[in-house]
Amino acid sequence: MQLSLPLPHARSAAHPGEPPRGAAGGAAPILRLSGWRRLGLAWLAGALGALAMPPFGWLPALAVSLSLAVWLMDGTVADRPTLRRLLPCLLVGWAWGFGYLTAGLWWLGSAFLVEAEEFAWALPLGVVGLPFALGLFYGAGFAAAGLLWLRGPGRIAAFAFGIAGAEWLRGHLFTGFPWNTLGMALGQNLWLMQAASVVGLYGLTLLAVLVCAAPATLLTGSNPRSRFGPSAAALIVLAALAFYGSSRAGPAPDPVVAGVRLRLVQPNLPQDAKFRPENRDDIVDRYVELTRRDPEPGEPRPTHIIWPESAFPFLIQRDPASLAKVGAGLKPGQLLLTGAARAEEPLPGERLRYYNAIMAIEPGGRIADTYDKVHLVPFGEYLPAPLDWALRAVGLRQFVAIPGGFTPGNRAAQRILTVAGLPPVAATICYEAIFPGAILPAGAADVASEPPGLILNLTNDAWFGDTPGPRQHLAQARLRAVEEGLPLVRDANTGISAVIDAHGRVTASLPLDKERILDADLPSRIVGGTPYAKLGDWPFALMLAACLGGALRARIRSTRQSSIRIRG
Structure with a gap:
């Protein structure tokens, strides 16, 4: 009688749950871990991986982190039947993600201390609770893998499929939160980030997992080909990305738009003072003084002034005197782009609706155009609808003290601002710039007739002080310029303000926590756009399908070989 047993279900280890002898190599001590020790190491491995994110950018940390994750998965899967793997793998993945997000997002706690008397009690919810919950996405990814x-090497493809798919889901479900997506490990280097022009952030994520998990086979391969092949392939991929990036970016800076001179105003207003109405006159005077400063000798006069998100602690559209003062601060021919809350008259029986907006203001104080923020920050700008009544009942409100919270702008409406003297402006406010593929949503009426010429990102990172937060925010916004083939102009209250060309080069910037002005030219867009701007995440979907196909093919092949050996 012949037996035909699939290899993953066969008991070939020295003890139940252990890997087969000779397959574990130098990783054997890690593979033998179980229970809390396994989860504890998974948490530490995830925390180590956060060192690959800005501002550190240490790519080897992610390689060590993901290699440890692969070995932990080896020990978790071991000889378990397929369906009995789901829960153990989910727990290991959740622990890894919990550690990764805790180490990468701890700075969120700073926002709870701005109004400590009201929000300090909730600090653990942001610093621990959010990573705890979001870790489930990684758990799902590990379970799928x-x-x-x-x-064998096929498990690296399975791992990349599971983790990259989980990262895509994290960026889209429950309003999405793609902060520190693993692709940012490659998305900080000028050469490596250029691939985002084709595959986007999530494509970079899949490549980052493939490259950084490959070294796991060095200690677990059963023959030279399976041991060294994945790492050799990873080095080839990195070299190819660098070659493509160096060719695409080139040594010369992008040309600039004629007749445009930008002035970015970074007032460095403390968050606890920024939203106090009693400071309104001082704040307006401060902005006007910075705006009217003469340029450096020999430099042209600015044509467009840019102020950050929520520049005023009041509704300037309803304050004619302040609006006139702002307009009088502009010199003839200048135009202001500023963040400002605005209110819209309600229909009968409705409350006043507030919007987080960008306004284009002309000399004299006329508001020429407006964009309303579409993608609001949960708990920061509004309370999620299913919970808002209960949260308000216990006295909790969103961080920004607007009655009832902000109302999102119309998603079907255009995101393009029409500003005299500028090409069409793709407007984003605060963390809207971290969402790949959302800079120019489908259906934006103006995009087809005249392509945008820049991404404008107004933000206020004063909530987070001198922490990795503002640096991570800048890095993620910078990658949108590469994806879309558009220059990025970013003005932040406390910094980091910057002008970035369509290839991701920072052409001018201001340091964090400094009151400064920055006069700079506007780089040109890439004519014809980028493949990613046209195709979106379809290239990533094909890459994901290829990883799934590769993992399935390796599994079927291994099962057939095992059956042949058993029959023999």
């Missing part, structure tokens, strides 16, 4: 898992 576990269904495909087997010994």
